[in-house]
Amino acid sequence: MENASVHGAEHAADAHALDRSVLSSVEDQDVRAERVKPGIVIRLPHDGDWRALHELVRKVHERTVFSHIPFSDRKYAAIEAxxxxxxxxxxxxxxxxxxxxxxxxxxxxxxxxxxEGTVLTTTHLLGIDSEFCGPFRAAKVFVKLLRGVAAWSKTRGAHQILVHVTTGYALKQTDRLIRAGGGVCIGGSYLVKA
Known part of the structure; x- marks a missing residue:
């Protein structure tokens, strides 16, 4: 993992050295971030982030093939909790x-x-504010987030990450990014009308 880390201080037994960086478990409350590249920081959420995260998830939902389904603030609140x-x-x-x-x-x-005995990481949502970032920075943010997922996965003994692309949005670009990062296509998601 190239110079990416999320730091914490409380659970040293859960921390692993990664390329002269440390990724600690998410239970840590005293968290600070280290710059991944100038301008882009990958970190655990702060208390002041939740409103912005809510808006970002709404934006991501609006770009998906499921945008016709009304966004549920109630379901979002449960996930946020x-x-x-x-x-x-x-x-x-x-x-x-x-x-x-x-x-x-x-x-x-x-x-x-x-x-049994093999741990996998599953990404449930990986979203970027592509309007604000533009295509080049959005790609950099995507790659840095995926590297953060990989670093955390190692702390859990997972050596494989499942990335499910189900938005129906920017599929070719997402495929290129994941493949460039060493990803291999193992299937696909299909939408069949009932």
């Missing part, structure tokens, strides 16, 4: 530029469905 107090197998990372929230990754680790 989980993200504010994550279980050890869950994490939310935030990307910010000059103090502005421009991206997020919500993911969890667990055993493979049909086997």
């Amino acid at each position: 989980q993200a504010r107090n994550p279980q050890p197998h869950q994490c939310l990372l935030v990307a910010d530029v000059a103090g502005r929230v421009v991206g997020l990754a919500w993911f969890s680790a667990g055993e493979y469905l049909l086997g």
